[in-house]
Amino acid sequence: MSLPIVAIAADHAGFVLKGELVAVLAANGYQALDLGTDGPESVDYPDIAERLVLAIRDGRAARGVLICGTGIGIGMAANRFPGIRAATCANATMARLARAHNDANVLSLGSRVMGVEAARDCLLTFLTTPFDGGDRHQRRIDKLA
Ligand code: RB5
Numbered sequence: 001m002s003l004p005i006v007a008i009a010a011d012h013a014g015f016v017l018k019g020e021l022v023a024v025l026a027a028n029g030y031q032a033l034d035l036g037t038d039g040p041e042s043v044d045y046p047d048i049a050e051r052l053v054l055a056i057r058d059g060r061a062a063r064g065v066l067i068c069g070t071g072i073g074i075g076m077a078a079n080r081f082p083g084i085r086a087a088t089c090a091n092a093t094m095a096r097l098a099r100a101h102n103d104a105n106v107l108s109l110g111s112r113v114m115g116v117e118a119a120r121d122c123l124l125t126f127l128t129t130p131f132d133g134g135d136r137h138q139r140r141i142d143k144l145a
Pocket of ligand 1: 070
């Protein structure tokens with residue numbers, strides 16, 4: 001079974017961590033769709049979030065990973081788009097429950113508030129945890145829409 005294509009994008013605060021996570025994706029058999037940014041020049045996180053959302057919407061990627069300084073602004077921006085459920089996570093438990101209960105399709109991480117190992121654990125947990133399903137969780141997700 002082929003693994004899903006994972007879109008990944010970061011602002012200037014997150015581009016170094018993005019590089020680390022692209023390597024983690026490749027090492028674990030995932031195809032990364034790297035949407036930038038690729039340097040320290042300042043960019044606006046809403047523009048980066050929109051870029052990644054469009055890749056999910058048009059089917060170029062099944063899941064997304066966004067990185068800014070805290071994971072907060074870029075996650076807020078992504079969640080303004082219908083069909084996007086972005087979860088800002090700081091540890092693997094949050095990432096697991098974001099998938100199991102919220103069926104999150106975008107993981108949002110903060111490069112200034114977590115190290116690469118914690119980010120790696122979040123990413124791999126996010127990608128390997130299925131949605132629990134069931135009426136209870138699905139009903140709540142439907143209400144988000
Ligand atoms: C950029 O300096 C910073 O504000 C941004 O990366 C993010 O942390 C916003 O939520």
